[in-house]
Amino acid sequence: MRALCWEGTDALAVRQVPDPELRNARDMIVRVRRSATCGGDLPLLAGRVPEAATGEVLGHEFVGEVVEVGPEVRRHRVADRVVVGAAIACGACWFCRQGLLACCDNGTSDVATEPQWGAPAAGCYGRPARLGGFAGGHAEFVRVPYADVGAFAVPDGVDDDRAVFAADAAPAGWHGVELAGVAPGDVVAVWGAGAVGQLTAAAAVARGAARVIVVDEHADRLRMAARHTGAEPLDHRSVDVLAELRERSGGRGPDVCVDAAGPPTGPARWPATGPDAGVALREAVHACRKGGTVVVLAGGSTFVDRFPLGAVTEKGLAVRGGARVGPDAIPALLARMARDELVTEHLATHRLPLDRAAEGYALFRDRADGCVRAVFTP
Amino acid sequence: MTRTGRLADGVRALAAGVLALVHRRRAATDPRPGRWQVVTVTGRPEQVLPGGRWPEPLRPLDGAVEVWARPAPGGRGTELAVRPLGGTPALAGFAAHLVGDDPGRYLRQVLRQTRQLLETGEVLRADRSPLDRPAARRPSRPGPEGTG
Numbered sequence: 001m002r003a004l005c006w007e008g009t010d011a012l013a014v015r016q017v018p019d020p021e022l023r024n025a026r027d028m029i030v031r032v033r034r035s036a037t038c039g040g041d042l043p044l045l046a047g048r049v050p051e052a053a054t055g056e057v058l059g060h061e062f063v064g065e066v067v068e069v070g071p072e073v074r075r076h077r078v079a080d081r082v083v084v085g086a087a088i089a090c091g092a093c094w095f096c097r098q099g100l101l102a103c104c105d106n107g108t109s110d111v112a113t114e115p116q117w118g119a120p121a122a123g124c125y126g127r128p129a130r131l132g133g134f135a136g137g138h139a140e141f142v143r144v145p146y147a148d149v150g151a152f153a154v155p156d157g158v159d160d161d162r163a164v165f166a167a168d169a170a171p172a173g174w175h176g177v178e179l180a181g182v183a184p185g186d187v188v189a190v191w192g193a194g195a196v197g198q199l200t201a202a203a204a205v206a207r208g209a210a211r212v213i214v215v216d217e218h219a220d221r222l223r224m225a226a227r228h229t230g231a232e233p234l235d236h237r238s239v240d241v242l243a244e245l246r247e248r249s250g251g252r253g254p255d256v257c258v259d260a261a262g263p264p265t266g267p268a269r270w271p272a273t274g275p276d277a278g279v280a281l282r283e284a285v286h287a288c289r290k291g292g293t294v295v296v297l298a299g300g301s302t303f304v305d306r307f308p309l310g311a312v313t314e315k316g317l318a319v320r321g322g323a324r325v326g327p328d329a330i331p332a333l334l335a336r337m338a339r340d341e342l343v344t345e346h347l348a349t350h351r352l353p354l355d356r357a358a359e360g361y362a363l364f365r366d367r368a369d370g371c372v373r374a375v376f377t378p
Numbered sequence: 379m380t381r382t383g384r385l386a387d388g389v390r391a392l393a394a395g396v397l398a399l400v401h402r403r404r405a406a407t408d409p410r411p412g413r414w415q416v417v418t419v420t421g422r423p424e425q426v427l428p429g430g431r432w433p434e435p436l437r438p439l440d441g442a443v444e445v446w447a448r449p450a451p452g453g454r455g456t457e458l459a460v461r462p463l464g465g466t467p468a469l470a471g472f473a474a475h476l477v478g479d480d481p482g483r484y485l486r487q488v489l490r491q492t493r494q495l496l497e498t499g500e501v502l503r504a505d506r507s508p509l510d511r512p513a514a515r516r517p518s519r520p521g522p523e524g525t526g
Contacts, residue, residue: 106497109504
């Protein structure tokens with residue numbers, strides 16, 4: 001089959017690779033119909049992930065059709081159209097039973113490289129095998145472990161271009177506002193107007209936030225966020241963000257601040273750590289009202305120095321993190337998509353065949369040509 | 379302060395920094411490479427070690443490790459612990475890790491497999507390396523068009 005493979009720093013290519021195969025009784029094989037780029041892939045693309053090996057297949061957001069099921073798969077049959085959550089979780093461990101599927105104990109296959117932050121979290125498609133990951137969805141076929149837990153039938157009224165965002169981007173945004181406990185009347189500020197940022201804003205609006213403000217530097221993304229979510233755009237190149245947020249929140253500061261800016265996008269020589277990293281996070285902490293909540297949606301594995309810990313303690317902030325989202329929110333999001341309450345296809349600014357996926361990633365990485373997400377069809 | 383005095387202070391500060399760094403790195407090395415490795419597993423101790431029998435991934439280690447299980451607090455299941463018999467291994471810490479002979483890491487892997495087996499019924503297997511797999515065999519034509 002054909003698949004998009006990582007071939008080194010800033011080098012991607014579509015290659016012929018062996019087909020995936022059932023390896024566990026709860027696996028199934030999915031023929032991919034659409035797959036989407038994600039900012040979470042950019043550190044790997046940029047060579048920031050030393051565990052990455054040449055030939056690894058990228059992609060953790062995909063929708064497809066079931067072509068083979070293992071003997072223990074109960075909820076899916078061949079020919080079902082499914083969206084697959086990015087996180088690989090067993091559904092049986094203590095964390096999964098608490099609803100913390102992204103923290104699953106059994107979602108990775110090995111501890112060849114134990115993460116620097118301690119215990120491994122849920123597995124993920126398109127992540128290095130040495131980190132316990134599995135081959136990704138930018139391919140003709142993909143193996144789906146724990147299929148009954150992570151895959152969900154797509155309602156007939158939801159097309160592939162919309163459903164592909166139910167894999168990770170929409171759950172990430174939904175998860176962010178749930179973590180923060182966004183309530184009617186809240187003022188919510190979101191850093192980053194990419195797909196996750198826009199879908200965070202949409203989720204905050206859906207939960208009754210009084211004002212939702214999106215901060216970014218890309219005018220086209222801000223316009224898109226305003227048009228499709230009703231959020232107020234804030235271009236940090238032209239305004240004092242902290243002063244503007246105070247003014248728009250009655251001097252209190254936003255009740256909830258969400259850092260959805262994602263990990264650094266540049267090559268390894270660009271600062272991933274140190275004083276120039278984590279700008280959005282520092283701004284979110286400084287902006288948030290006393291007793292408010294800051295949510296960090298995608299810190300990757302980076303370290304951020306000069307973290308304003310004093311502001312966290314003095315203002316009594318709650319800081320929550322969620323680099324990966326469990327699949328449990330996907331059915332509700334698909335239902336919202338079916339009712340046209342959640343519209344996502346506009347985020348696919350570039351639709352390309354899989355054979356042009358390397359070009360799509362370059363557009364996405366460079367934010368070129370107004371690219372918010374590139375979506376591939378094998 | 380004279381220039382010489384400032385230089386001496388600077389050297390002292392640098393030396394203190396280096397010593398602190400060395401101390402931190404030394405402190406980070408596990409002083410007990412034969413320590414217990416523990417995981418928490420869903421289920422009661424008698425389900426984890428039924429009749430005192432060890433779960434399959436642990437059985438090959440009979441005679442090389444000691445094992446205990448006890449209830450975890452708060453209804454979290456069972457704490458299952460393993461450590462090597464016979465005290466400290468020949469190589470420890472980073473040296474052992476480099477040569478792939480880190481018993482702690484190996485035991486953590488065995489415990490993870492044990493937990494996966496007990497909680498999901500099987501040990502999750504990685505995708506096989508492309509070098510180990512046969513060439514493409516599924517038809518690459520698109521499937522029947524749905525609503526996409």
